[in-house]
Amino acid sequence: MSEVATICSELLRIDTTNDGSGDGPGERRAAEYVASLLAEVGIEPVVFESAPRRTSVVARIPGDSPDALLLHGHLDVVPADPAEWRTHPFSGEIADGCVHGRGAVDMKGTLAMTLAWARENARRGVRPRRDLVLAFLADEESTGEYGAGHAIERHRDLFEGCTEAISESGGFSWYEGDVRVYPVAVGERGTAWMRLTAHGVPGHGSKPAVDNPVAELARALARLADHPWPVRLTPEVARLIDELSRALGRPIDVDRLETEIERIPRAAALFKGVLRNSANPTMLDAGYKVNVIPGTAEAHVDGRFLPGQREEFLETVDRLLGPKITREFVSFEEAVSSPAEGLFDELTAALLAEDPAGRPVPYVMTGGTDAKWFARIGIRGYGFAPLLLPPDLDYFGMFHGLDERVPAEGLEFGVRVLDRLLVAPS
Template identity: 55%
Template sequence: MATDDERKTYDPAGEVVDLCRELIRIDTSNYGDSSGPGERKAAEYVAGLLDDVGISSNIYESEPGRASLIARWGDGPGEPLLLHGHLDVVPAAAEDWQVDPFAGEIKDGYLWGRGAVDMKDFDAMALSVVRARARAGAQPDRPLVMCFTADEEAGGHKGAEFVIEEHADEIADCTEAVGEVGGFTTTVRGKRIYLIEAAEKGMAWMRLTARGQAGHGSMINRHNAVTELAGAVARIGAHQWPVRLTPAMEVLLASVADIAGTEATPENAEALVEEFESSARMLGAVIRNTANPTMLSAGYKVNVIPTEATAHVDGRFLPGHEDEFFETLAELCGEHVTWDFVSHQQPWETPYEGALVDAMTQSILAEDPDGIVAPYLMSGGTDAKHFRKLGMASYGFAPLRLPRDLDFGALFHGVDERVPVDALEFGARVFDRFLDQV
């Protein structure tokens, strides 16, 4: 464990900005198939960084170019802690951005680029801290296993899922895991709240199919596949899902209610979510199931009614509410529309308690004594869904102290993705303290 005096001999944040810039400059765009550049170049870059400080690693490919890396550091007692981050990013259309999304440009106090918040920031934090500690001989008391994965942005099937199926022996002794999308700030009535991810919605990426009678577009057709599909898509998109509070959100909303001088109930949950200012849109999605139509396909000629029409829907369901989600979806689709899964992954929730939670809380408050730390449920999905299959308790903890007016949720997969430079440095300092306490 590094004391405050010992910490002065190394700077955990010294490299974090440069490392994040270099990772952004390695294009690892994931198009959901094998057409992108893959993650191999980024994995080799990370391997070199670790090797430079005496930490060996292994790179595994699920198919050519789709590379994940695993490294182990420390020989102390106890069960290892898994630190996991993904190397791939969603694509970016450069013409929509203010800057080149793969240039790693620093502008207006922010580091811009695809992956700046999802999630090369966390990768850079972990690497900066581990490299600084390794050089200083400040191993954490608990062994660490670091896993940098491929394919998270397409469900993790060629990354984390491949790792747990083919190389579980390298990580199976880890009992707890820490990854992305937690520890960032939101603001309620001027107070900073650091949100620790303690749960995730389940994922149901679905292909809806309607089949009907093909025919000439000029004639009456009572069995038009496009009509049936369009009706189902419209009903799904317009459906108002009821509020459902899970344990993590009950704790978070209770914290907000305390600030607002009220009590948290399902009836005022939406009003309490609005207290989160720039984060309200993101957190509004985690007090209910959601289903958003995202793609449509049908036909090949304007005067031909096709036999088949398809749509894709991104469905997300709360822990404990999967049955309700699919029962409702069946009603909305109707009898003439069926679905199959592009990806179906279960939700999860970890109790917000214990030594690891205490370590996250104390490390944040050591750097920001005025902060409030609370759990939340994330609307998206991470590789934690796969690693939990090996029995690991999981949390999201990539600490960032953010400006009050920054809509952080909009930056995930968004145009002009960026992270404040001082937030990266703050996160590295917090993460260093965290490793002292785990």
């Protein structure tokens, strides 16, 4: 088995579940494993913790130019229930040509590619074309405060010279019929995680309610969930649709996008989640006894907004919630975008060097990554975790889903693409 698959398997066997409470196993064991792999080939790791067991690793590889490129990824994963999986989510089992486990796609497979590439080049004594900063971070699956947030606030010197970065959620193969495209992320929707609170008058559950906060909050959440957010075609998404039209050899009508989504469902998966802002209620907390009307009720909402849409999004949320509901941010991060040129051209060239039949296209992520934290210190981010996947593997469905797995050959492809990107041609 290849080194990249072995590293991926070993990482998956380390439970780094992050449920957002801070009480999980933490990232320390995975960070120590990563640090040992780097140190073994002479790459000096810097290991630090933001809190007990919330551990990150950063290392710099000198290159031919001091202009540094940041390669960052997260060590933590979302929870997984073994009873729902065909194989245990923390087994790291290698079977049927795939490495299985929670985090195979999101994103220990990518970390394994970075480590395998770095170790091989260190053994060969090859210098990259520019300085590289490798960051293996805690806490991305929550707010990022214990990982990237802590890193830029307390260890900013480790990122000296970095102006651009690559990380997860881009560079993978995606199919519409026999056309194979590679979406490379140039932007992310902004994040607005909100806690909503309704205040009312407590009382006996058998009596007419004076002001029931549970009912008030339920009505507000229904308005929010049912709101038909309008299409807002940003320049990044418009370019994606145009590039997809060229790749497919047929125009995509931007005035009839709902019809187009039905006509080309696979290709449309790349843009249908970034046509609008969104706000999804995800958690409820109210009351303590069935016959008592409580004085307060709370809910959490996952809000996302497109680049340039922050004010419209917040104004719409406040209108839908109404005057009786207060909101506060649990986490707020601005939408980010990077130019589809410069480093973007280097990323697409590296993909085409390994897969000349592929069609790289710009892409905007529906969710978010640690790229938002690094944007705060002037580092532009791109989603680029190159994978060659079979057409029947549901890449999007495996993010936070069941039976997450990644083909070993896909990981090996990613290592070769990284080498094309990071090392000057001989």
